Amino acid sequence: xISGGASGxxxxxxxxxxxxxxxxxxxxxxxxxxxKSAAELGERAKYIHTDVSNEAEVQAAIKxxxxxxxxxxLAVNCAxxxxxxxxxxxEAPMPTEFFAKTIAINLVGSFTVAKEAANIMQNxxxxxxxxxxxxxxxxxxxxxxxxIGQVSYSASKGGIVGMTLPLAREFARIGxxxxxxxxxxxxxxMVAGMSPELQASLGAQVPFPPRLGRPEEYAxxxxxxxxxxxxxxxxxxxxxxxxxxxx
Numbered sequence: 001x002i003s004g005g006a007s008g009x010x011x012x013x014x015x016x017x018x019x020x021x022x023x024x025x026x027x028x029x030x031x032x033x034x035x036k037s038a039a040e041l042g043e044r045a046k047y048i049h050t051d052v053s054n055e056a057e058v059q060a061a062i063k064x065x066x067x068x069x070x071x072x073x074l075a076v077n078c079a080x081x082x083x084x085x086x087x088x089x090x091e092a093p094m095p096t097e098f099f100a101k102t103i104a105i106n107l108v109g110s111f112t113v114a115k116e117a118a119n120i121m122q123n124x125x126x127x128x129x130x131x132x133x134x135x136x137x138x139x140x141x142x143x144x145x146x147x148i149g150q151v152s153y154s155a156s157k158g159g160i161v162g163m164t165l166p167l168a169r170e171f172a173r174i175g176x177x178x179x180x181x182x183x184x185x186x187x188x189x190m191v192a193g194m195s196p197e198l199q200a201s202l203g204a205q206v207p208f209p210p211r212l213g214r215p216e217e218y219a220x221x222x223x224x225x226x227x228x229x230x231x232x233x234x235x236x237x238x239x240x241x242x243x244x245x246x247x
Contacts, residue, residue: 008186129175
């Protein structure tokens with residue numbers, strides 16, 4: 001089950017799941033893209049309209065996902081917004097509502113998906129290690145080196161990092177692992193809309209390899225986390241050694 005699964009990192013992860021023989025539920029708010037992506041993936045994929053900032057919608061969506069797939073063993077949080085704005089803008093200070101909305105989608109949404117997925121996972125039959133499921137959320141290098149204009153985004157992603165270990169410790173009793181990936185600069189739909197020159201400029205900032213990250217590389221890491229039972233309560237940077245400058 002993948003929030004934000006209609007495109008970008010989420011869709012790349014969905015393709016990886018399908019290629020491995022699994023089923024996938026794509027939770028997203030973009031109905032056109034969601035239905036298109038599910039159709040591309042085939043009959044083992046289902047799109048479910050879901051606003052992750054709405055608890056009731058998440059609960060309903062996860063119930064539908066579990067019914068479609070016969071349970072949930074992997075939940076991946078990819079839904080999110082950039083929320084770029086300065087705290088003190090040229091015209092006026094940032095409206096607190098703008099800050100709160102970014103937190104509601106990125107952080108609260110990730111928490112809601114995680115706890116509702118875990119609620120389903122605890123009923124799974126455990127494997128030999130006693131494991132019943134895996135949760136992977138998506139933070140960002142902005143959680144550690146937030147740039148000017150990223151205050152709401154960085155706060156939301158830092159919160160995702162902060163909640164990972166407590167959730168991993170709590171869910172240990174039901175055999176559910178919790179981890180988070182903190183990507184650097186990746187070829188997401190937003191970046192894809194930029195000019196080739198700007199894309200090349202962004203990629204050149206990465207020490208090695210000096211290019212944008214590929215969504216498939218994010219999906220590869222999700223697969224590695226899923227398959228390695230000792231990776232738990234961890235934040236893994238996937239960034240080519242980049243460290244973001246103030247602006």
